[in-house]
Amino acid sequence: MIETVNLTKIYNQGKKQQVEAVTDVNLTVESGKITALVGPSGCGKTTLMSMIGQLLTPTKGKVLFDKEDVTSYSDGWKAVFRRKNMGFVFQHINLLPNLNALENVMTPLICHDVDPRDYKGAALELLDQLGLSERAYFNVEQLSGGQQQRVAVARALITEPKIIVADEPLTFVDEASAKTITDFFVKLRNDGRTILISTHATNLAKLADKTYLVTDGKVIDSY
Amino acid sequence: MGRSKNLLNYALNCIQRYKLRTIVILICLVVASSTFSAVAFLSDGLVKEGALSLKYAPDLTVQGIQAGRQTLIPTNYVNYILGVAPGIAGVSERIWGYGNVGNTLIVIVGIDVNNSATLNQTRPQLGSIITADQAAAYPLESGHFIDSQTNDTVVLGKGVAELLGASIGSELSILTESNQVKQYTVVGIFNSESGIYNADMILMNLNAAREFFNIPNDKVTDLMVYVAPTDANTKNVLVNDVARQITGLSNVRVLTKDVLLSAQEKTYGDKSGFFSIVWYVILIAVAIIAFNQTVVVGHESKFEVGLLKSLGFSTSDVIQVRLVESLVLGTLAGAIGLTVGILFDGVLGAPVLRDFMLGWANLYPSFQLPFFISPQTILFTFAVTIIPLLFATVIPSWLNATVDPDIAMRGARA
Numbered sequence: 001m002i003e004t005v006n007l008t009k010i011y012n013q014g015k016k017q018q019v020e021a022v023t024d025v026n027l028t029v030e031s032g033k034i035t036a037l038v039g040p041s042g043c044g045k046t047t048l049m050s051m052i053g054q055l056l057t058p059t060k061g062k063v064l065f066d067k068e069d070v071t072s073y074s075d076g077w078k079a080v081f082r083r084k085n086m087g088f089v090f091q092h093i094n095l096l097p098n099l100n101a102l103e104n105v106m107t108p109l110i111c112h113d114v115d116p117r118d119y120k121g122a123a124l125e126l127l128d129q130l131g132l133s134e135r136a137y138f139n140v141e142q143l144s145g146g147q148q149q150r151v152a153v154a155r156a157l158i159t160e161p162k163i164i165v166a167d168e169p170l171t172f173v174d175e176a177s178a179k180t181i182t183d184f185f186v187k188l189r190n191d192g193r194t195i196l197i198s199t200h201a202t203n204l205a206k207l208a209d210k211t212y213l214v215t216d217g218k219v220i221d222s223y
Numbered sequence: 224m225g226r227s228k229n230l231l232n233y234a235l236n237c238i239q240r241y242k243l244r245t246i247v248i249l250i251c252l253v254v255a256s257s258t259f260s261a262v263a264f265l266s267d268g269l270v271k272e273g274a275l276s277l278k279y280a281p282d283l284t285v286q287g288i289q290a291g292r293q294t295l296i297p298t299n300y301v302n303y304i305l306g307v308a309p310g311i312a313g314v315s316e317r318i319w320g321y322g323n324v325g326n327t328l329i330v331i332v333g334i335d336v337n338n339s340a341t342l343n344q345t346r347p348q349l350g351s352i353i354t355a356d357q358a359a360a361y362p363l364e365s366g367h368f369i370d371s372q373t374n375d376t377v378v379l380g381k382g383v384a385e386l387l388g389a390s391i392g393s394e395l396s397i398l399t400e401s402n403q404v405k406q407y408t409v410v411g412i413f414n415s416e417s418g419i420y421n422a423d424m425i426l427m428n429l430n431a432a433r434e435f436f437n438i439p440n441d442k443v444t445d446l447m448v449y450v451a452p453t454d455a456n457t458k459n460v461l462v463n464d465v466a467r468q469i470t471g472l473s474n475v476r477v478l479t480k481d482v483l484l485s486a487q488e489k490t491y492g493d494k495s496g497f498f499s500i501v502w503y504v505i506l507i508a509v510a511i512i513a514f515n516q517t518v519v520v521g522h523e524s525k526f527e528v529g530l531l532k533s534l535g536f537s538t539s540d541v542i543q544v545r546l547v548e549s550l551v552l553g554t555l556a557g558a559i560g561l562t563v564g565i566l567f568d569g570v571l572g573a574p575v576l577r578d579f580m581l582g583w584a585n586l587y588p589s590f591q592l593p594f595f596i597s598p599q600t601i602l603f604t605f606a607v608t609i610i611p612l613l614f615a616t617v618i619p620s621w622l623n624a625t626v627d628p629d630i631a632m633r634g635a636r637a
C-alpha cells in the first residue's frame with residue numbers, strides 16, 4: 001500500500017516563476033487495486049505521480065510504502081527501490097530512439113543482475129499479448145504512437161514489478177491500442193498488481209477501484 | 224557480474240547508436256593524437272640519435288669565443304690543455320664549417336686523423352683508443368677512411384653521395400672559401416646507421432679542411448679533448464675538473480657531452496614545441512567540438528539519463544556507462560592516432576615535418592628518418608585523447624544523473 005501525507009511540490013521555490021504544482025495531497029493506493037487520478041491538464045497529476053514513483057523529490061510531505069516513509073532516503077536507495085518494485089508508463093511514451101521494440105522492452109533488465117537474453121522469450125510474449133509480435137524488431141521510430149505506448153507498457157512489465165505507475169497512458173494512443181492497454185491493465189489488476197493511473201479517459205477511469213479528482217494541485221474529491 | 228556486463232554492453236551499444244557524435248569525436252581526436260604522436264616520435268628519435276652520436280664524441284669540446292660568438296681557437300692551447308691533468312689522453316684538432324655544393328648546404332669536417340702532434344706524450348698508448356673512437360664515430364659503408372697524407376681525398380655522407388651521384392673513386396669539384404675550385408677523390412661513404420649527423424657531411428683530413436676554409440695554420444675551429452678511460456664516476460669527476468680548469472682560460476668555452484646533448488634536446492624540443500602549440504590548438508578545437516557535441520546530444524543524453532534512472536539505473540550505473548563509452552572512444556582514437564603517427568613518420572617519411580624538424584640543412588634525401596616510439600609518448604597520447612573526453616561526457620552525465628529523473632526528462636523535453 002502506498003500513502004501520501006501532505007505531499008506538496010513547489011517548483012522554482014523562492015523565485016519569480018514559483019509554481020505550487022501539488023498542495024497537501026493525502027491519498028492511498030491500495031495494493032492489488034487500480035487507483036486513478038483524474039483531472040484537467042496541468043492540474044498536477046504528473047507531478048503527483050512522479051513523487052509517488054520516487055522520480056521527483058517532494059518539497060514537503062511524505063510518501064509511505066507499506067507504512068515506511070521513503071521520502072528522505074538516498075538517491076541510490078530510490079533507484080534500487082524503483083528497479084525492484086516499480087514499472088513506469090509515461091505520457092510522452094519515452095522510448096529510446098535507435099533501438100527496436102524488443103530492445104526497448106529489455107532495457108530495464110540491464111541494471112539487474114541477470115542475462116537479458118534469458119528474458120527475450122518473456123519480452124516477446126509481452127509484445128505478443130499487446131499485439132506487437134510482428135513489430136518486435138521494428139525500430140520504435142517506425143511505430144505509431146499507439147504501438148509505441150504498447151511497447152512502453154511491455155517495458156514497464158518486463159521486470160514483473162509489484163507497482164505500475166502509468167501517467168496518461170492513453171493520451172497519444174489510437175482507439176484500438178487504448179482498448180488493448182485498458183484490457184491489459186485489468187488483467188494486471190486481476191493478477192494482483194498495484195496500478196496507479198492518471199487519465200482523462202473515462203473508460204479507463206471507470207475501471208478504477210478508487211478515483212481521486214485533482215484540481216489545481218489538490219485532491220478535491222474521491223470515490 | 225551479470226549487471227556489470229550488461230552495463231558494458233549497453234555502453235558499447237550507445238557508441239553505435241550516437242553515430243554522428245562518435246564519428247565527429249573520433250575524427251577530431253585522431254587528428255589531434257596523430258599530429259602529436261608524429262611530432263613526438265620524430266623529436267624523440269632525433270634526441271635519441273643525438274645521444275647515440277655522442278657516444279664516440281670527445282669528452283670535451285673546446286672552442287674559441289669572442290664577443291659571445293664562436294671564433295677560431297689557437298692551436299697553442301693544446302699543450303696547455305694536455306698539462307691540465309694527468310688523466311687527459313689527448314687533444315685532437317678539428318676544423319668544420321659549411322660549404323655549398325650546387326644549391327645545397329653541406330657540412331665539411333676536417334679531423335686530425337692520426338693525432339700525431341696532439342697525443343699526450345706521457346701516455347702514448349692512449350692514442351690508439353682515440354683513433355678507435357674516431358673511427359667508430361664515422362662508420363663506413365664502403366671504401367676506406369681518409370688518411371693524413373693526402374689532402375684531396377674525402378669520405379661522403381650517404382645523402383651527399385646520393386645527391387651528387389657519387390661513389391667510391393668519383394671526382395668532386397667544390398668551390399672553396401678562397402673561391403678556387405678544388406678537386407677531391409671519394410674514398411669512402413658513411414653507412415646509413417650514422418644517420419642524420421653524417422648524411423650531409425664531407426669528411427676530409429685536417430689540412431684539407433684548413434685549405435678549404437682558408438684557416439691559418441695556428442688555428443682550428445675546435446679542440447676535442449679525450450679523457451683516459453676509467454669508471455664512469457671517476458671519469459665524470461675528471462671531466463668536470465678539466466672543464467673547470469680550461470674554462471679559466473681566456474676566450475674559450477667548453478662543451479661537455481651533457482651540454483651538447485641538452486643543446487640537441489633543446490633544439491628538437493623547441494621545434495617540436497612549435498608543433499605542440501599547433502597540437503594544443505587542435506586539442507582545444509577538439510574539446511570545443513566534443514563539448515558542442517555533448518550539448519547537441521545533450522538533450523537526448525539528458526532525457527536518456529532521466530529515463531534510465533526511472534527504469535532503475537543508479538547514478539553510478541549511468542556514470543559507469545558514460546565512463547566506458549569515453550574510455551572506448553578515447554582509446555580507439557588514441558590507437559588510431561598513434562598508428563597514423565607511426566605510418567606518417569615511418570612509411571611516408573614525415574613529409575613537411577621532417578624539413579622543419581631537421582633544421583637548417585636541406586639535404587636529407589633518402590636516409591632512414593630516426594623516430595623513436597617511447598612509452599611516455601604512447602601514454603601521453605592516450606591520456607590526452609581519453610581525459611578531455613571524460614570531462615566532456617562524464618561530467619554532464621553525472622550532473623544530469625544527480626537530479627531527479629523527472630526533472631532530467633522534463634528538462635530534456637523543454
